[in-house]
Amino acid sequence: MKPVFSIIAPIFNEHDSLPELHRRVSAVMDGLGEPWELILVDDGSSDGSTDLIRQLAEQDERVRPVIFARNFGHQIAVTAGLDYARGDAVVIIDADLQDPPEVIPDLVARWREGYEVVYAVRTEREGESWFKLFTASLFYRIIFRITDVKIPMDTGDFRLLDRKVVNVLKTMRERHRFLRGMAAWVGFRQIGVPYKRAARFAGSTKYPFKKMLRLALTAITGFSYFPLQVATYLGFISAGLALIFIPIVVIERLVGNQAFFGQATTLVSVLFLGGVQLISLGILGEYIGRIYDEVKGRPLYIVREAPENDSSHPQS
Ligand code: UDP
Numbered sequence: 001m002k003p004v005f006s007i008i009a010p011i012f013n014e015h016d017s018l019p020e021l022h023r024r025v026s027a028v029m030d031g032l033g034e035p036w037e038l039i040l041v042d043d044g045s046s047d048g049s050t051d052l053i054r055q056l057a058e059q060d061e062r063v064r065p066v067i068f069a070r071n072f073g074h075q076i077a078v079t080a081g082l083d084y085a086r087g088d089a090v091v092i093i094d095a096d097l098q099d100p101p102e103v104i105p106d107l108v109a110r111w112r113e114g115y116e117v118v119y120a121v122r123t124e125r126e127g128e129s130w131f132k133l134f135t136a137s138l139f140y141r142i143i144f145r146i147t148d149v150k151i152p153m154d155t156g157d158f159r160l161l162d163r164k165v166v167n168v169l170k171t172m173r174e175r176h177r178f179l180r181g182m183a184a185w186v187g188f189r190q191i192g193v194p195y196k197r198a199a200r201f202a203g204s205t206k207y208p209f210k211k212m213l214r215l216a217l218t219a220i221t222g223f224s225y226f227p228l229q230v231a232t233y234l235g236f237i238s239a240g241l242a243l244i245f246i247p248i249v250v251i252e253r254l255v256g257n258q259a260f261f262g263q264a265t266t267l268v269s270v271l272f273l274g275g276v277q278l279i280s281l282g283i284l285g286e287y288i289g290r291i292y293d294e295v296k297g298r299p300l301y302i303v304r305e306a307p308e309n310d311s312s313h314p315q316s
Pocket residue numbers: 009010011012013014043071072073074077093094095096098204205206207
């Protein structure tokens with residue numbers, strides 16, 4: 001039977017959370033009284049999550065496993081979930097139970113009112129370090145300011161998407177993905193639902209600082225040219241300063257001011273300019289690297305095992 005609801009959970013070494021995730025999602029979804037499916041995307045786990053997913057799928061036919069050939073990253077895992085989902089409404093949820101499944105009925109209620117994207121906004125976050133809270137908060141505010149799409153603040157990937165939105169997202173095959181931005185970019189009627197983000201049920205975060213930084217860069221480069229513009233501004237500022245100071249230096253030297261006969265000033269300005277140029281090159285490099293990745297046109301992910309799909313044909 002075709003499910004009305006699809007729940008997608010990306011899984012990277014979440015062995016200890018999985019049974020509880022399945023239990024709580026089942027309890028909540030059964031309460032809604034419509035057929036549903038739980039898509040567990042195994043993103044190259046190495047802690048036995050893979051076997052546990054297979055086991056859950058054997059016991060419960062509503063569980064559909066998608067098992068990757070290796071770790072492709074959180075955003076790609078969610079993308080695969082969207083590709084395999086068959087429901088009229090699709091809910092993305094973290095497997096560590098930081099997004100309580102009990103909030104899903106609130107999201108569904110808004111969807112039934114006619115909203116096509118219902119995102120869950122964190123009013124409180126439990127069990128996170130001050131560093132994570134600070135960097136996350138800074139990240140959402142920077143993204144909000146400099147990107148062209150208005151990506152809702154303090155909102156993760158926990159959200160409900162209508163089939164119409166999922167179908168649009170499925171046509172957007174960019175490799176460097178920031179799904180929150182992409183979901184905001186498509187438009188439709190969107191609304192937030194507040195919720196309290198819980199602490200992790202088990203295990204530790206799979207988003208070390210390096211991955212957070214990567215995601216931030218993907219978000220910024222994917223939705224704005226701001227860094228490129230910064231390079232341009234820096235160039236104009238340096239050139240402007242040079243225009244002002246060159247005549248001053250020439251005149252001072254001609255009149256014989258001793259202070260203008262040293263190498264230190266030269267060294268400092270060369271260092272400054274060198275720095276500006278290298279930073280600008282780096283920014284360019286970030287964009288060009290991403291263009292190169294897109295042009296290669298490799299598949300977004302490779303599945304080792306996946307359920308038969310009736311309606312759609314994912315991949316690439
Ligand atoms: N995740 C994933 N692949 C990765 C990293 C994370 O599928 O490479 C999953 C992870 O299992 C979890 C979700 O993405 O279900 C969110 O990750 P996490 O809870 O570690 O991030 P945090 O909540 O600390 O930001």
